[in-house]
Amino acid sequence: MMNRKIKKVAVLGSGIMGSRIACHFANIGVEVLLLDIVPKEPNEKEAAKGLTLESPAVRNRIVNDALAFAVKSNPSPVYSKSVLNNIRTGNFDDNMKDIATCDWVIEVVVENLKIKQSVYEKVEQFRKPGTLISSNTSGIPIHLMAEGRSEDFQKHFCGTHFFNPPRYLRLLEIIPTPHTDKSVVDFLMHYGDKFLGKTTVLCKDTPAFIANRVGVYSIMALLHLVQKMDLTVEEVDKFTGPALGRPKSATFRTTDVVGLDTMINVANGLRENAPDDEQKDVFVLPDYVQKMQENKWLGDKTGQGFYKKTKDKSGKTEILALDLKTLEYRPQEKVKSATLEATKPIENLAQRMKVYAQGKDKAGEFFRVSFSGLFEYVSNRIPEISDELYRIDDAMRAGFGWELGPFEVWDALGVKEGVEMMKANGKQPAAWVSEMLDAGHQSFYQIENGNKRYYDIASKSYKAIPGQDAFIILDNIRASKTVWKNAGTTITDLGDGILNLEFHTKMNTIGGEVLSGINKAIDLAEKDYRGLVIGNDGANFSAGANVGMIFMMAVEQEWDEVNMAIKLFQNTSMRIRHSAIPVVVAPHNLTLGGGCEFSMHADHVQLYAETYMGLVEFGVGLIPGGGGTKEMALRASDEYHAEQIEQNVLKEKFLTVATAKVSTSAVEAYELGYLLKDKYAITMNRSRLIADAKAKALELANAGYTPPAPRKDIKVLGKYGLGMVYAGANSMRSANYISEYDQKISQKLGYVMCGGDLSAPTLVTEQYLLDLEREAFLSLCGEKKTLERIQSILTKGKPLRN
Known part of the structure; x- marks a missing residue:
């Protein structure tokens, strides 16, 4: 494969998809040229300003409006407003010549073959030979688009079908034509996976x-x-x-x-x-x-549509449902199902499918009828839309957000059992399924040496799924590589002297079993291994500390126990920082409270691009108590420079915690101060996260890792900082932005971050701040209003502003 680099991409067409594809390339640091048509004439506003069709503001109005609209949309297509610096806009008439400097041209104009072909005519005039060119069509056969183009164009042309919204949906379908060069297909499959964070699925040019x-x-x-x-x-x-x-x-x-x-x-x-x-x-x-x-x-x-938002008599928003028989909207009805109740306690989805399929009510019947049809349909689509069954599962998981693809659900029920269910519902599997079963093959997938293999219909044997060697999937290695486990954690050997510790509590919350798991993992790694990764394959890295446990102890007024629990949490964070081996934390999705605190104490954070990180304890009437408050004070101290107003630095860090700010991406987690400049790296593809974290732990070990010494030089501002905190909280309270109780918590938080009411700025130790943090946390646990806030989160899932 030639050594291709993508530094600059042209996106032609700035509609809903075009503008968002442009944003996603900007997210990963690629320069983007986003172009669209020139309007027919100035609009009223432009004419009133005396602008003409020659004015750049008029000529680029369509593209600039489309981009502005995309950036305002929710959820946001950009990791941070700062990435917009990577996008330059223009129009087809004035700027098509600039595609000569681009490495890849992506066409995203309307679904009309004639219009697409006229755009390619222009592209052909300016594109330099060897440049990739692709179309994001979803409805037009790819081979028709390249007809009549030059040989070099056809060799480098391909369909690249992103799913909307491109930042969040992980599917990228790659559709070659008979003329597409194999090296181009291989490059796009790899680039989409590694750099764009996509599950890339090779497709045939079928409808x-x-x-x-x-x-x-x-x-x-x-x-x-x-x-x-x-x-x-x-x-x-x-x-x-x-x-x-x-x-x-x-x-x-x-x-x-x-x-x-x-x-x-x-x-x-x-x-x-x-x-x-x-x-x-x-x-x-x-x-x-x-x-x-x-x-x-x-x-x-x-x-x-199927639902309609209205307001009831008291002005409260109500969502009505459509009655499909009368086509009138009516209040929603509660759905009761014994089958769904029976599936609730089952965490493992494959096991849940079996229970679902055996249901005796409407839900069970629905499952059997719908999946019988789906199994028949997907088995008949091979080899029409794909020669390999795993591509169908990959596409459904990544494009439609199904946790299990159709063949994986079928495997969960048992292939034979699935066929019996189909026949009972008047459906038939494709002939190859029966041949597979007759030959003694019982499943579509197998796990062998930690790798997933799929049944290959052509060779009638199991083959490795390509590209899996770049991934470490804990589900696939847990059975053979577990070193130790308790009720909430599992320690797995990732090979090369690196251990992994995963949590598997509800929402991956952190309680006693997780803390003891982390300490055990560090003990084992210090004794016999070279490094540790803390990462998991759950839906979220961690929703933070198990507040239910704190609530129980506080209600029972077991203050010694609460004190011990906080101390254990703090010690665990400090152990992550000061252990004799490198510890890499690998967060993804929700990484709140304690999950964020562990990340803040790691030697390195290898995080998924979609990581929503924050210290959110304020919402339950507490302050970060696992070292998070201490860490924010320490980071403020490291940012104090002679030319800066120290109070402003402190204020920024204080507000991040006091407003419980959660990042909307990994990039923003750095901007909010949860990550340190040289101590983190972003993984675009979630499937690569554990493997990337392991590589980083090895790199640190190979470089001759030495742990950092405990800090004794943290500058705290004492009364000089407290004045600002108290005045700020006071004015927020008078303006009614915060409640009286919020003001109280703010003062406690400020007290810790300022190192107490010292008469002058002083250098203190980490332990000094940890003790203050623990004391403040403990005293808030004794407050009725904090307990009311925790109870509201536990029972209603909603924060209470009391």
Whole structure:
């Protein structure tokens, strides 16, 4: 593979997808040129300012408005506003020549073959040979677009189908044409995975590729099933949500967000372009969906779809559901299901599927009927849309947020059992499934030496899934590599002298068993290994300390126990920092409270790009008590320079904790001061996180790791800082921004960060600050209002502002 580097990308078309694809390349530090058409004439505002069609502000209005709209959208397409410096805007007439300096040109204009071909004509004039060129189409056959282009263009041309929103949805489908050079395909598969953080799936040039072909079949089949089984909108969303390992927004809520019209377009396209699909009748819209289309009930964009937001008599927001029979909106009904209740306590999703499939009520029946159809459909799509079954599972997980792909669900039930279920529901698997079972192969996947292998239909044998050697998947190695475990943690040998400690408590909260697990892992690593990674494969790294445990002890007034628990937490954070071996923490997604404190004490933080990190204890009436408050004071001290006003530095750190700021990305976690400049690195692809963290621990060990000495030189401002904190809290209170109790917690936090009421700025030790932190935490645990706040979080999941 030639040594290709992507320094600059041109994105042609700045609509919803184009602007967001541009933002995601900017997120990873690539220079982006975003172009769109020139408007036909100045608008009223521009004309009033005396601008003409020659003015740059007019010529670039479409692209600049589109980018501004994208950046304001929620969730944000950028890691931080600072990455927008990587994007330059322009238009097709004046700036197409600038694509000569780009390494990759991505076309994202409207889904119209003629328009796309006219854009490629312009591209061909200015593009330098060897530059990658790709289209983000989802509806037009890729080979048609490259017709009539030069040989060099065709060799470097490919479909690259991002899913919306590109920052958050992990799927990138790569669709070569017969002329695409193999090295281009290999490069895009690797680049998408490693640099863009995507699950890259190689697709054939078939209608709707893989994810939309299976996903839209699945939704359309469900729309028909709703009528057959007489299901309500609420029932379907309850049956197809988290219980099934699918997003909370399930089916109808997701359709409202994406837009019913989008789904109808793909379904209509499939009906026209896949005439040989044995299920083509499924792509015909049921009458109630046609009615919704006529009424323009397309979801959020038109204010109503399967759900409608209204206000009740008292002005409270209420979300109504659509009655699919009468097409009238009505209050939502609670869904009760014995099957779903039975699946609730089962954490392991594969085991949950078995229970779901055996359900005796509507939910169980729904599962059997819908999955029988889905299994038949995906088995028939091989080799049409993919030669390998794992690509279908990858596409559904990454594009539709399913935790298990269709073949993985089938494996969970047992392939043989799945076939029996299908036959009972009048469905038949493809012939290759029966041949596989007849040959004695019982499953679609196997784990061998920590690697997942898939059943390859052509060779009738199991093969390694390519690219897995770059990943360490704890689920695959736990069985053979566990060194030690307790109720809340497992210590695994990652090889090369590096251990991994994972939490598996509810929401990965940190209680006694997690603290003892970390200490045990450090003991083992110091004795017989070279380094430690603290990372896990859970949905979130950690939601913070187990406040339920603190609440119980505080209610019972067991103050010695609370004191011991805080001390153990602090000591564990300090042990992470001062142990004889390097400790790398690998956070992802929610990393709150104690999870953030452990990260702040690590030798290195290897974090996933989507990490939402923060010290949030203030919300439950406490201050960070696991070393977080001490650490913020220490970091403020390190930033005090002669030319700076020290109080301003302190104020910034104080406010980050007092407002419980949580980062919206890894980049922002650094900007908020939770990460230190040379002590962190970002992993784009979540599947690579543990492997990257292990590599970093090894690098530190190989460099001759020595632990940092405990600090004795932390400058605290004493009364000089406290004056500012108290005055600030006072004015916030008078302006009614915070409650009286918030003011009290602010003062406690300020007291610790200022090192107490010392008469002058003083140098203190880490232990001095830890003792103050523990004392303040302990005293807040004894306050009725703190206990009320904790209780509100535990019982209602909502913060209380008392």
